[in-house]
Amino acid sequence: MAALRQVSVAFPRGTFTAVMGPSGSGKSTLLQCSSGLDRPDSGAVRIAGQDVTRLREKELAVLRRDQVGVIFQAFNLVPSLTAWQNVILPSRLARRRPDPSRVRELLHRVGLEGRERHRPAQLSGGQQQRVAIARALLGRPEVLFADEPTGALDRSTGHEVLALLREAVDAFGQTVVMVTHDPQAAARADSVLFLTDGQIVDVLDRPSADQIGMRLGGRR
Ligand SMILES: Nc1ncnc2c1ncn2[C@@H]1O[C@H](COP(=O)(O)OP(=O)(O)OP(=O)(O)O)[C@@H](O)[C@H]1O
Numbered sequence: 001m002a003a004l005r006q007v008s009v010a011f012p013r014g015t016f017t018a019v020m021g022p023s024g025s026g027k028s029t030l031l032q033c034s035s036g037l038d039r040p041d042s043g044a045v046r047i048a049g050q051d052v053t054r055l056r057e058k059e060l061a062v063l064r065r066d067q068v069g070v071i072f073q074a075f076n077l078v079p080s081l082t083a084w085q086n087v088i089l090p091s092r093l094a095r096r097r098p099d100p101s102r103v104r105e106l107l108h109r110v111g112l113e114g115r116e117r118h119r120p121a122q123l124s125g126g127q128q129q130r131v132a133i134a135r136a137l138l139g140r141p142e143v144l145f146a147d148e149p150t151g152a153l154d155r156s157t158g159h160e161v162l163a164l165l166r167e168a169v170d171a172f173g174q175t176v177v178m179v180t181h182d183p184q185a186a187a188r189a190d191s192v193l194f195l196t197d198g199q200i201v202d203v204l205d206r207p208s209a210d211q212i213g214m215r216l217g218g219r220r
Pocket residue numbers: 002003021022023024025026027028029030
């Protein structure tokens with residue numbers, strides 16, 4: 001069975017798209033294919049004009065390092081590094097010099113102040129995810145893919161993370177694609193895609209949380 005079928009979608013530069021749908025509908029697969037982490041059996045995936053399905057491993061790695069940020073369900077933190085070191089690792093690998101005051105600000109805004117020196121094993125699941133969020137935001141990637149970035153967070157931290165994503169779009173022109181089950185979170189996006197059985201079945205522009213709730217309710 002195909003995880004995605006006949007999906008044709010554009011995420012315009014400088015927009016915030018939410019992706020919703022039942023468990024198993026293909027949301028994570030869509031993000032993994034869109035970000036070049038996974039390769040669809042057929043079709044094309046273009047980021048800034050380049051078809052990532054046709055790039056060689058090395059070119060893809062460079063594109064992903066320089067232009068794509070991901071916050072996925074598995075956080076992929078390096079266990080031996082502290083929260084701070086994990087956040088700056090991709091920038092260091094890209095030979096950039098991260099601004100320490102921005103690292104501090106990001107860690108503060110995701111609620112990890114005072115935990116800079118903790119290693120992943122000393123952090124809760126939600127805290128580890130917040131390290132991954134700060135790490136993805138630090139390099140100001142062109143495109144940011146986030147798979148349920150607020151799912152494990154308390155209300156106020158969740159709000160702050162959504163504000164950071166919104167700011168990435170509004171202040172820095174980044175493109176954000178976020179999977180969420182939460183109508184309130186999805187209502188922060190410019191448009192909301194609904195997936196069912198691997199297909200896009202609906203798109204709402206600037207919906208309210210109530211409209212999203214109704215759309216979800218009508219499908220169940
Ligand atoms: N690596 C894989 N190989 C084969 N099938 C997979 C793989 N990953 C996911 N699937 C299948 O593809 C479908 C879509 O999975 P996906 O993880 O994209 O769903 P999802 O919408 O993200 O669900 P959830 O809300 O539970 O995270 C499911 O039927 C799943 O079993």
